[in-house]
Protein backbone atom coordinates (compact mmCIF):
# COMPACT_ATOMS: atom_id res chain seq x y z
CA UNK A 13 0.00 0.00 0.00
CA UNK A 14 1.21 3.53 -0.76
CA UNK A 15 0.14 6.70 0.99
CA UNK A 16 1.00 10.32 0.27
CA UNK A 17 1.17 12.66 3.19
CA UNK A 18 2.54 16.07 4.17
CA UNK A 19 4.78 16.01 7.23
CA UNK A 20 6.96 18.53 9.02
CA UNK A 21 10.46 17.97 10.36
CA UNK A 22 12.69 19.99 12.64
CA UNK A 23 15.79 21.22 10.75
CA UNK A 24 18.02 18.72 12.58
CA UNK A 25 15.74 15.87 11.46
CA UNK A 26 16.00 16.74 7.76
CA UNK A 27 18.03 14.07 5.95
CA UNK A 28 17.79 11.63 8.89
CA UNK A 29 16.09 8.47 7.65
CA UNK A 30 15.13 7.17 11.08
CA UNK A 31 13.65 10.49 12.18
CA UNK A 32 11.60 10.69 9.01
CA UNK A 33 10.29 7.15 9.42
CA UNK A 34 9.33 7.94 13.02
CA UNK A 35 7.35 10.97 11.93
CA UNK A 36 5.71 8.97 9.13
CA UNK A 37 4.82 6.17 11.51
CA UNK A 38 3.10 8.57 13.91
CA UNK A 39 1.35 10.54 11.18
CA UNK A 40 0.08 7.42 9.37
CA UNK A 41 -0.61 5.51 12.59
CA UNK A 42 1.26 2.41 11.37
CA UNK A 43 4.09 0.59 13.05
CA UNK A 44 7.50 1.73 11.90
CA UNK A 45 8.47 -1.81 10.81
CA UNK A 46 5.65 -1.72 8.24
CA UNK A 47 7.12 1.36 6.50
CA UNK A 48 9.38 -0.38 4.01
CA UNK A 49 10.46 2.74 2.19
CA UNK A 50 9.51 6.32 1.33
CA UNK A 51 10.00 8.82 -1.46
CA UNK A 52 10.22 12.56 -0.86
CA UNK A 53 8.13 14.32 -3.51
CA UNK A 54 8.55 17.96 -2.45
CA UNK A 55 10.59 19.75 0.20
CA UNK A 56 10.54 23.36 1.36
CA UNK A 57 11.52 25.44 4.36
CA UNK A 58 8.72 27.16 6.23
CA UNK A 59 10.13 30.12 8.17
CA UNK A 60 6.87 31.99 8.70
CA UNK A 61 6.77 31.40 12.43
CA UNK A 62 9.61 31.60 14.97
CA UNK A 63 10.13 27.84 14.86
CA UNK A 64 11.56 27.16 11.42
CA UNK A 65 10.54 23.79 9.96
CA UNK A 66 10.92 21.68 6.84
CA UNK A 67 7.70 20.75 5.05
CA UNK A 68 7.81 17.52 3.08
CA UNK A 69 5.35 15.85 0.76
CA UNK A 70 6.18 12.15 1.11
CA UNK A 71 4.98 8.89 -0.45
CA UNK A 72 5.22 6.09 2.11
CA UNK A 73 5.42 2.43 1.07
CA UNK A 74 3.59 0.37 3.70
CA UNK A 75 4.11 -3.40 3.59
CA UNK A 76 5.51 -3.07 0.09
CA UNK A 77 8.82 -2.10 -1.48
CA UNK A 78 8.90 0.44 -4.29
CA UNK A 79 9.76 -0.47 -7.86
CA UNK A 80 12.88 1.50 -8.80
CA UNK A 81 12.02 3.58 -11.85
CA UNK A 82 15.03 5.88 -12.31
CA UNK A 83 14.72 8.17 -15.33
CA UNK A 84 17.38 7.53 -17.96
CA UNK A 85 16.97 9.03 -21.40
CA UNK A 86 18.60 6.77 -24.00
CA UNK A 87 19.84 8.52 -27.11
CA UNK A 88 20.12 6.81 -30.50
CA UNK A 89 22.88 7.48 -33.02
CA UNK A 90 22.20 10.43 -35.32
CA UNK A 91 25.57 10.76 -37.04
CA UNK A 92 24.04 10.05 -40.45
CA UNK A 93 20.80 11.96 -39.92
CA UNK A 94 19.72 15.30 -41.32
CA UNK A 95 21.57 18.05 -39.46
CA UNK A 96 20.43 21.18 -37.67
CA UNK A 97 22.74 24.11 -36.90
CA UNK A 98 22.46 25.41 -33.34
CA UNK A 99 24.20 28.71 -32.66
CA UNK A 100 25.21 29.01 -28.99
CA UNK A 101 26.03 26.33 -26.40
CA UNK A 102 24.11 27.86 -23.49
CA UNK A 103 21.33 25.94 -21.73
CA UNK A 104 19.06 26.62 -24.71
CA UNK A 105 21.54 25.38 -27.32
CA UNK A 106 22.54 22.29 -25.34
CA UNK A 107 18.98 21.23 -24.53
CA UNK A 108 17.96 21.93 -28.13
CA UNK A 109 20.79 19.60 -29.16
CA UNK A 110 19.62 16.83 -26.79
CA UNK A 111 16.08 17.19 -28.07
CA UNK A 112 17.25 17.12 -31.73
CA UNK A 113 18.93 13.78 -30.97
CA UNK A 114 15.78 12.49 -29.29
CA UNK A 115 13.94 13.57 -32.47
CA UNK A 116 16.40 11.72 -34.72
CA UNK A 117 18.16 14.85 -36.00
CA UNK A 118 21.90 15.57 -35.86
CA UNK A 119 22.75 18.76 -33.95
CA UNK A 120 25.85 20.76 -34.87
CA UNK A 121 26.38 23.25 -32.05
CA UNK A 122 28.52 26.28 -32.89
CA UNK A 123 29.91 28.18 -29.90
CA UNK A 124 32.01 31.33 -30.12
CA UNK A 125 33.67 30.65 -26.76
CA UNK A 126 35.82 27.87 -25.35
CA UNK A 127 35.05 24.64 -23.52
CA UNK A 128 34.45 24.83 -19.77
CA UNK A 129 38.02 23.89 -18.84
CA UNK A 130 39.75 26.50 -20.98
CA UNK A 131 37.14 29.07 -20.08
CA UNK A 132 38.29 28.93 -16.46
CA UNK A 133 41.58 30.65 -17.35
CA UNK A 134 39.75 33.55 -18.95
CA UNK A 135 37.59 33.93 -15.84
CA UNK A 136 40.73 34.05 -13.69
CA UNK A 137 42.11 36.86 -15.91
CA UNK A 138 38.86 38.80 -15.51
CA UNK A 139 38.88 38.47 -11.72
CA UNK A 140 42.59 38.93 -11.08
CA UNK A 141 43.73 41.28 -13.84
CA UNK A 142 40.49 42.95 -14.91
CA UNK A 143 41.00 41.69 -18.48
CA UNK A 144 37.94 40.67 -20.52
CA UNK A 145 38.35 38.18 -23.36
CA UNK A 146 35.48 39.26 -25.58
CA UNK A 147 34.90 35.68 -26.78
CA UNK A 148 35.32 33.79 -23.50
CA UNK A 149 33.96 35.20 -20.25
CA UNK A 150 31.12 34.74 -17.73
CA UNK A 151 28.56 34.90 -20.55
CA UNK A 152 30.35 33.27 -23.50
CA UNK A 153 31.70 29.74 -23.74
CA UNK A 154 30.45 26.20 -23.23
CA UNK A 155 27.27 26.17 -21.15
CA UNK A 156 26.74 29.89 -21.87
CA UNK A 157 25.88 32.26 -19.04
CA UNK A 158 24.54 29.23 -17.17
CA UNK A 159 27.90 27.52 -16.50
CA UNK A 160 29.49 29.80 -13.94
CA UNK A 161 26.13 30.93 -12.65
CA UNK A 162 24.47 30.05 -9.40
CA UNK A 163 22.58 27.18 -10.97
CA UNK A 164 19.31 28.07 -9.33
CA UNK A 165 16.78 26.04 -11.23
CA UNK A 166 13.62 27.68 -10.03
CA UNK A 167 11.29 28.88 -12.78
CA UNK A 168 7.71 30.00 -13.22
CA UNK A 169 7.63 28.83 -16.86
CA UNK A 170 5.62 25.71 -16.03
CA UNK A 171 3.16 26.25 -18.87
CA UNK A 172 5.84 26.38 -21.53
CA UNK A 173 7.16 22.86 -21.23
CA UNK A 174 8.25 19.92 -19.16
CA UNK A 175 10.31 21.39 -16.29
CA UNK A 176 10.58 18.00 -14.60
CA UNK A 177 12.20 16.43 -17.66
CA UNK A 178 14.78 19.24 -17.81
CA UNK A 179 15.59 18.64 -14.14
CA UNK A 180 15.78 14.89 -14.70
CA UNK A 181 18.24 15.45 -17.53
CA UNK A 182 20.38 17.55 -15.19
CA UNK A 183 20.30 14.65 -12.72
CA UNK A 184 21.16 12.16 -15.48
CA UNK A 185 24.22 14.32 -16.21
CA UNK A 186 25.44 14.55 -12.62
CA UNK A 187 23.21 16.84 -10.51
CA UNK A 188 21.97 15.41 -7.21
CA UNK A 189 18.36 14.30 -7.20
CA UNK A 190 17.58 16.87 -4.49
CA UNK A 191 16.83 19.25 -7.37
CA UNK A 192 13.79 17.09 -8.23
CA UNK A 193 12.13 17.76 -4.88
CA UNK A 194 13.45 21.04 -3.46
CA UNK A 195 11.15 24.04 -3.75
CA UNK A 196 14.17 26.15 -4.73
CA UNK A 197 16.52 23.76 -6.53
CA UNK A 198 20.15 24.83 -6.79
CA UNK A 199 23.26 23.21 -8.28
CA UNK A 200 26.15 25.59 -7.60
CA UNK A 201 28.98 26.99 -9.73
CA UNK A 202 31.48 24.31 -8.66
CA UNK A 203 29.26 21.48 -9.96
CA UNK A 204 27.83 23.01 -13.15
CA UNK A 205 30.97 22.64 -15.35
CA UNK A 206 30.99 18.83 -14.82
CA UNK A 207 27.33 18.62 -15.74
CA UNK A 208 27.83 20.73 -18.86
CA UNK A 209 30.78 18.53 -19.88
CA UNK A 210 28.63 15.42 -19.41
CA UNK A 211 25.90 16.91 -21.62
CA UNK A 212 28.51 17.60 -24.32
CA UNK A 213 29.66 13.97 -24.08
CA UNK A 214 26.10 12.74 -24.53
CA UNK A 215 25.77 14.87 -27.67
CA UNK A 216 29.10 13.63 -29.08
CA UNK A 217 28.42 9.98 -28.20
CA UNK A 218 25.16 10.16 -30.12
CA UNK A 219 26.94 11.47 -33.21
CA UNK A 220 26.18 15.16 -32.76
CA UNK A 221 28.86 17.85 -32.86
CA UNK A 222 29.89 20.66 -30.52
CA UNK A 223 32.44 23.04 -32.03
CA UNK A 224 34.24 25.76 -30.05
CA UNK A 225 35.83 29.04 -31.22
CA UNK A 226 33.11 29.10 -33.89
CA UNK A 227 31.64 32.56 -33.95
CA UNK A 228 28.73 32.90 -36.34
CA UNK A 229 29.33 36.13 -38.22
CA UNK A 230 26.66 35.95 -40.91
CA UNK A 231 23.47 34.17 -41.85
CA UNK A 232 23.02 32.82 -45.34
CA UNK A 233 19.51 33.73 -46.46
CA UNK A 234 18.12 33.11 -49.95
CA UNK A 235 14.57 33.83 -51.08
CA UNK A 236 13.36 34.43 -47.50
CA UNK A 237 14.72 31.10 -46.31
CA UNK A 238 17.78 30.40 -44.21
CA UNK A 239 20.42 28.30 -45.99
CA UNK A 240 23.11 28.26 -43.33
CA UNK A 241 25.63 30.41 -41.51
CA UNK A 242 29.11 31.84 -41.96
CA UNK A 243 31.59 31.05 -39.19
CA UNK A 244 34.49 33.34 -38.23
CA UNK A 245 33.96 35.38 -41.38
CA UNK A 246 35.03 32.58 -43.72
CA UNK A 247 33.59 29.07 -43.41
CA UNK A 248 30.11 28.49 -44.85
CA UNK A 249 27.99 25.82 -43.17
CA UNK A 250 24.74 24.92 -44.86
CA UNK A 251 21.50 23.66 -43.26
CA UNK A 252 17.73 23.90 -43.66
CA UNK A 253 17.24 24.88 -40.03
CA UNK A 254 19.21 27.22 -37.77
CA UNK A 255 18.35 27.57 -34.08
CA UNK A 256 19.66 30.94 -32.94
CA UNK A 257 20.35 30.61 -29.20
CA UNK A 258 22.99 33.29 -28.72
CA UNK A 259 21.87 34.75 -25.37
CA UNK A 260 21.15 38.36 -24.45
CA UNK A 261 24.73 39.64 -24.57
CA UNK A 262 25.44 38.94 -28.27
CA UNK A 263 24.97 42.48 -29.50
CA UNK A 264 26.73 41.63 -32.75
CA UNK A 265 23.94 39.19 -33.60
CA UNK A 266 21.24 41.84 -33.11
CA UNK A 267 23.31 44.25 -35.22
CA UNK A 268 23.78 41.61 -37.90
CA UNK A 269 20.04 40.90 -38.15
CA UNK A 270 19.21 44.60 -38.23
CA UNK A 271 21.83 45.24 -40.94
CA UNK A 272 20.37 42.44 -43.03
CA UNK A 273 16.86 43.94 -42.62
CA UNK A 274 15.70 40.91 -40.64
CA UNK A 275 13.14 42.21 -38.17
CA UNK A 276 14.21 42.78 -34.55
CA UNK A 277 12.24 44.79 -31.99
CA UNK A 278 13.10 46.96 -29.01
CA UNK A 279 12.17 45.21 -25.76
CA UNK A 280 11.66 46.47 -22.18
CA UNK A 281 14.22 45.17 -19.73
CA UNK A 282 15.32 45.87 -16.15
CA UNK A 283 18.25 47.82 -14.77
CA UNK A 284 19.74 48.43 -11.36
CA UNK A 285 22.46 47.27 -9.04
CA UNK A 286 23.61 44.16 -7.19
CA UNK A 287 23.10 44.47 -3.46
CA UNK A 288 25.23 42.55 -1.01
CA UNK A 289 24.65 42.07 2.73
CA UNK A 290 26.50 39.99 5.27
CA UNK A 291 24.64 36.66 5.06
CA UNK A 292 24.17 36.75 8.85
CA UNK A 293 21.79 39.73 8.51
CA UNK A 294 19.56 37.84 6.08
CA UNK A 295 19.70 34.68 8.21
CA UNK A 296 18.72 36.61 11.34
CA UNK A 297 15.78 38.25 9.56
CA UNK A 298 14.44 35.12 7.88
CA UNK A 299 15.06 32.59 10.62
CA UNK A 300 14.23 34.89 13.59
CA UNK A 301 17.52 34.14 15.29
CA UNK A 302 20.88 35.66 16.20
CA UNK A 303 22.93 32.87 14.64
CA UNK A 304 21.66 30.45 11.98
CA UNK A 305 21.31 26.83 13.04
CA UNK A 306 23.88 24.58 11.37
CA UNK A 307 20.94 22.51 10.13
CA UNK A 308 19.51 25.34 8.01
CA UNK A 309 20.88 26.57 4.69
CA UNK A 310 21.86 30.24 4.28
CA UNK A 311 18.59 32.15 3.99
CA UNK A 312 17.01 33.50 0.84
CA UNK A 313 14.77 36.51 0.16
CA UNK A 314 12.61 37.85 -2.61
CA UNK A 315 11.41 41.45 -2.48
CA UNK A 316 9.16 43.50 -4.70
CA UNK A 317 7.77 47.01 -4.45
CA UNK A 318 5.69 49.18 -6.74
CA UNK A 319 7.10 52.71 -6.85
CA UNK A 320 4.65 55.01 -8.68
CA UNK A 321 4.00 53.02 -11.85
CA UNK A 322 7.28 51.10 -11.83
CA UNK A 323 8.16 47.69 -10.44
CA UNK A 324 11.33 47.41 -8.36
CA UNK A 325 12.31 43.86 -7.52
CA UNK A 326 15.08 41.61 -6.32
CA UNK A 327 16.01 38.66 -8.50
CA UNK A 328 18.70 36.00 -8.85
CA UNK A 329 19.29 36.06 -5.09
CA UNK A 330 22.48 34.19 -4.18
CA UNK A 331 22.73 33.18 -0.51
CA UNK A 332 26.37 32.56 0.42
CA UNK A 333 27.33 34.03 -2.94
CA UNK A 334 29.81 36.12 -4.88
CA UNK A 335 29.27 39.17 -7.08
CA UNK A 336 30.75 38.40 -10.50
CA UNK A 337 32.14 40.67 -13.24
CA UNK A 338 30.10 39.66 -16.29
CA UNK A 339 31.14 42.11 -19.01
CA UNK A 340 31.44 40.76 -22.56
CA UNK A 341 33.05 43.83 -24.11
CA UNK A 342 36.03 45.92 -23.09
CA UNK A 343 35.47 49.03 -21.02
CA UNK A 344 32.12 48.12 -19.54
CA UNK A 345 30.98 46.97 -16.13
CA UNK A 346 28.21 44.40 -15.77
CA UNK A 347 27.60 42.58 -12.49
CA UNK A 348 25.71 39.41 -11.66
CA UNK A 349 25.99 36.79 -8.92
CA UNK A 350 26.75 33.13 -8.28
CA UNK A 351 27.22 30.77 -5.37
CA UNK A 352 28.89 27.41 -4.82
CA UNK A 353 26.78 24.34 -4.01
CA UNK A 354 27.41 24.76 -0.28
CA UNK A 355 26.60 28.46 -0.38
CA UNK A 356 29.28 28.96 2.23
CA UNK A 357 30.50 32.48 1.50
CA UNK A 358 29.75 35.05 4.17
CA UNK A 359 27.73 37.30 1.83
CA UNK A 360 24.23 37.35 0.37
CA UNK A 361 23.66 39.19 -2.91
CA UNK A 362 20.80 39.80 -5.29
CA UNK A 363 20.13 41.82 -8.40
CA UNK A 364 17.81 44.69 -7.48
CA UNK A 365 16.37 46.22 -10.58
CA UNK A 366 13.81 48.66 -11.95
CA UNK A 367 11.64 48.12 -15.01
CA UNK A 368 12.77 50.09 -18.06
CA UNK A 369 9.92 50.62 -20.53
CA UNK A 370 10.10 51.46 -24.22
CA UNK A 371 8.86 54.99 -23.42
CA UNK A 372 11.94 55.62 -21.26
CA UNK A 373 14.23 55.60 -24.28
CA UNK A 374 13.21 57.98 -27.04
CA UNK A 375 13.23 57.04 -30.71
CA UNK A 376 12.17 54.30 -33.08
CA UNK A 377 15.47 52.43 -33.47
CA UNK A 378 14.83 48.76 -32.58
CA UNK A 379 18.31 48.62 -31.04
CA UNK A 380 17.84 51.72 -28.90
CA UNK A 381 17.30 49.82 -25.62
CA UNK A 382 20.51 47.89 -26.30
CA UNK A 383 22.48 51.11 -26.97
CA UNK A 384 21.00 52.63 -23.81
CA UNK A 385 22.09 49.56 -21.81
CA UNK A 386 25.61 49.65 -23.33
CA UNK A 387 26.04 53.36 -22.56
CA UNK A 388 25.23 52.80 -18.88
CA UNK A 389 27.70 49.92 -18.67
CA UNK A 390 30.44 52.17 -20.15
CA UNK A 391 29.63 54.96 -17.70
CA UNK A 392 29.93 52.47 -14.84
CA UNK A 393 33.35 51.45 -16.16
CA UNK A 394 34.54 55.05 -16.33
CA UNK A 395 33.18 55.79 -12.88
CA UNK A 396 35.00 52.75 -11.46
CA UNK A 397 38.22 54.03 -12.99
CA UNK A 398 39.23 50.99 -15.07
CA UNK A 399 40.37 47.36 -14.61
CA UNK A 400 36.77 46.31 -13.92
CA UNK A 401 36.73 48.15 -10.59
CA UNK A 402 33.01 48.61 -10.01
CA UNK A 403 31.28 51.70 -8.66
CA UNK A 404 29.80 51.12 -5.20
CA UNK A 405 27.93 52.90 -2.43
CA UNK A 406 26.62 51.89 0.98
CA UNK A 407 22.85 51.46 1.07
CA UNK A 408 21.81 54.24 3.45
CA UNK A 409 24.35 56.61 1.88
CA UNK A 410 22.79 55.89 -1.50
CA UNK A 411 19.30 56.69 -0.25
CA UNK A 412 20.42 59.77 1.69
CA UNK A 413 22.55 61.04 -1.20
CA UNK A 414 26.13 61.09 0.13
CA UNK A 415 29.35 59.45 -0.94
CA UNK A 416 30.32 56.59 1.39
CA UNK A 417 33.41 57.40 3.45
CA UNK A 418 34.51 53.82 2.81
CA UNK A 419 32.96 50.65 1.43
CA UNK A 420 32.32 47.46 3.36
CA UNK A 421 34.43 44.39 2.62
CA UNK A 422 32.64 42.58 -0.20
CA UNK A 423 32.90 39.63 -2.58
CA UNK A 424 33.49 41.44 -5.89
CA UNK A 425 37.06 40.41 -6.70
CA UNK A 426 38.23 43.15 -9.14
CA UNK A 427 37.48 45.73 -6.43
CA UNK A 428 34.94 48.47 -5.74
CA UNK A 429 35.29 52.25 -5.63
CA UNK A 430 33.16 54.59 -3.54
CA UNK A 431 31.17 56.89 -5.84
CA UNK A 432 27.72 58.42 -6.16
CA UNK A 433 25.85 55.68 -8.06
CA UNK A 434 23.46 58.41 -9.14
CA UNK A 435 26.15 59.34 -11.68
CA UNK A 436 25.82 56.04 -13.53
CA UNK A 437 22.11 55.25 -13.19
CA UNK A 438 19.34 57.03 -15.11
CA UNK A 439 17.31 59.32 -12.81
CA UNK A 440 14.19 57.14 -12.89
CA UNK A 441 16.19 54.05 -11.87
CA UNK A 442 18.03 55.94 -9.14
CA UNK A 443 14.82 57.50 -7.76
CA UNK A 444 12.88 54.22 -7.85
CA UNK A 445 15.64 52.35 -6.00
CA UNK A 446 15.95 55.18 -3.49
CA UNK A 447 12.28 54.91 -2.64
CA UNK A 448 12.08 51.11 -2.69
CA UNK A 449 15.06 50.25 -0.45
CA UNK A 450 13.65 51.66 2.83
CA UNK A 451 10.37 49.87 2.00
CA UNK A 452 12.26 46.60 1.55
CA UNK A 453 13.74 47.30 4.98
CA UNK A 454 10.22 47.31 6.45
CA UNK A 455 9.57 43.87 4.94
CA UNK A 456 12.89 42.28 5.92
CA UNK A 457 14.30 43.25 9.32
CA UNK A 458 17.86 44.52 9.09
CA UNK A 459 17.84 44.77 5.28
CA UNK A 460 18.00 48.58 5.21
CA UNK A 461 21.49 49.11 6.58
CA UNK A 462 24.76 50.79 5.74
CA UNK A 463 26.43 47.41 6.15
CA UNK A 464 25.00 46.60 2.70
CA UNK A 465 26.75 47.68 -0.48
CA UNK A 466 25.18 48.53 -3.84
CA UNK A 467 27.43 47.61 -6.76
CA UNK A 468 26.73 48.94 -10.27
CA UNK A 469 25.45 47.96 -12.72
CA UNK A 470 23.07 45.03 -13.01
CA UNK A 471 22.07 45.57 -16.61
CA UNK A 472 21.77 42.10 -18.21
CA UNK A 473 18.82 40.69 -16.34
CA UNK A 474 16.96 40.22 -19.61
CA UNK A 475 17.30 40.97 -23.29
CA UNK A 476 16.81 44.55 -24.52
CA UNK A 477 15.89 43.21 -27.99
CA UNK A 478 13.27 40.73 -29.18
CA UNK A 479 13.73 38.61 -32.29
CA UNK A 480 10.15 37.89 -33.38
CA UNK A 481 8.91 34.41 -34.23
CA UNK A 482 5.66 32.77 -35.23
CA UNK A 483 3.75 31.41 -32.22
CA UNK A 484 3.11 28.04 -33.81
CA UNK A 485 6.13 27.35 -36.01
CA UNK A 486 8.71 29.23 -33.86
CA UNK A 487 10.26 30.53 -37.09
CA UNK A 488 11.14 34.12 -37.83
CA UNK A 489 8.22 35.70 -39.75
CA UNK A 490 10.53 36.82 -42.59
CA UNK A 491 13.05 33.95 -42.70
CA UNK A 492 11.81 30.37 -42.92
CA UNK A 493 14.03 27.89 -41.12
CA UNK A 494 15.42 30.48 -38.67
CA UNK A 495 14.37 29.66 -35.09
CA UNK A 496 15.04 32.55 -32.65
CA UNK A 497 15.47 30.83 -29.32
CA UNK A 498 15.45 31.52 -25.57
CA UNK A 499 16.84 34.47 -23.66
CA UNK A 500 18.60 36.26 -26.50
CA UNK A 501 15.45 36.28 -28.58
CA UNK A 502 13.31 37.41 -25.63
CA UNK A 503 11.51 34.11 -24.88
CA UNK A 504 13.22 32.96 -21.70
CA UNK A 505 14.89 34.24 -18.56
CA UNK A 506 16.98 31.77 -16.59
CA UNK A 507 18.52 28.37 -17.07
CA UNK A 508 15.42 26.18 -16.98
CA UNK A 509 13.21 28.40 -19.12
CA UNK A 510 16.04 28.72 -21.67
CA UNK A 511 16.44 24.92 -21.69
CA UNK A 512 12.68 24.49 -22.19
CA UNK A 513 12.72 26.95 -25.08
CA UNK A 514 15.61 25.03 -26.63
CA UNK A 515 13.53 21.84 -26.42
CA UNK A 516 10.52 23.62 -27.94
CA UNK A 517 12.60 24.98 -30.85
CA UNK A 518 14.05 21.51 -31.54
CA UNK A 519 10.53 20.09 -31.62
CA UNK A 520 9.44 22.88 -33.99
CA UNK A 521 12.37 22.02 -36.29
CA UNK A 522 11.16 18.41 -36.42
CA UNK A 523 7.64 19.50 -37.37
CA UNK A 524 8.31 22.39 -39.72
CA UNK A 525 11.75 22.08 -41.38
Ligand SMILES: Cc1cc2nc3c(=O)[nH]c(=O)nc-3n(C[C@H](O)[C@H](O)[C@H](O)COP(=O)(O)OP(=O)(O)OC[C@H]3O[C@@H](n4cnc5c(N)ncnc54)[C@H](O)[C@@H]3O)c2cc1C
Pocket residue numbers: 099100101102103104105122123124125150151152153154155156157158159160161162163164165166226227228229257258259260261262265328336338348349350497498499500504505506507508510
Ligand atom coordinates in the same frame (compact mmCIF):
# COMPACT_ATOMS: atom_id res chain seq x y z
C1 LIG B 1 26.78 35.05 -13.20
C2 LIG B 1 25.41 34.60 -13.64
C3 LIG B 1 24.58 33.94 -12.74
C4 LIG B 1 23.33 33.47 -13.13
N1 LIG B 1 22.59 32.73 -12.25
C5 LIG B 1 21.47 32.12 -12.67
C6 LIG B 1 20.78 31.22 -11.83
O1 LIG B 1 21.19 30.94 -10.71
N2 LIG B 1 19.63 30.65 -12.30
C7 LIG B 1 19.14 30.93 -13.54
O2 LIG B 1 18.10 30.38 -13.91
N3 LIG B 1 19.79 31.78 -14.36
C8 LIG B 1 20.94 32.37 -13.97
N4 LIG B 1 21.62 33.20 -14.81
C9 LIG B 1 21.04 33.47 -16.13
C10 LIG B 1 21.21 32.26 -17.05
O3 LIG B 1 22.54 31.87 -17.07
C11 LIG B 1 20.68 32.61 -18.43
O4 LIG B 1 19.32 32.95 -18.29
C12 LIG B 1 20.80 31.43 -19.39
O5 LIG B 1 22.11 30.98 -19.47
C13 LIG B 1 20.28 31.82 -20.78
O6 LIG B 1 20.46 30.73 -21.62
P1 LIG B 1 20.62 30.86 -23.21
O7 LIG B 1 21.03 29.54 -23.69
O8 LIG B 1 19.39 31.50 -23.76
O9 LIG B 1 21.78 31.92 -23.45
P2 LIG B 1 23.32 31.93 -22.92
O10 LIG B 1 23.48 31.11 -21.72
O11 LIG B 1 23.68 33.37 -22.84
O12 LIG B 1 24.12 31.24 -24.08
C14 LIG B 1 24.33 31.82 -25.33
C15 LIG B 1 25.59 31.23 -25.94
O13 LIG B 1 25.68 31.67 -27.29
C16 LIG B 1 27.03 31.94 -27.58
N5 LIG B 1 27.09 32.90 -28.69
C17 LIG B 1 26.73 34.20 -28.68
N6 LIG B 1 26.91 34.74 -29.89
C18 LIG B 1 27.41 33.77 -30.70
C19 LIG B 1 27.82 33.72 -32.06
N7 LIG B 1 27.75 34.79 -32.84
N8 LIG B 1 28.30 32.54 -32.54
C20 LIG B 1 28.39 31.43 -31.75
N9 LIG B 1 28.02 31.43 -30.45
C21 LIG B 1 27.53 32.58 -29.93
C22 LIG B 1 27.58 32.52 -26.29
O14 LIG B 1 28.97 32.40 -26.24
C23 LIG B 1 26.86 31.68 -25.24
O15 LIG B 1 27.61 30.56 -24.87
C24 LIG B 1 22.87 33.71 -14.45
C25 LIG B 1 23.69 34.39 -15.36
C26 LIG B 1 24.94 34.83 -14.97
C27 LIG B 1 25.81 35.58 -15.97
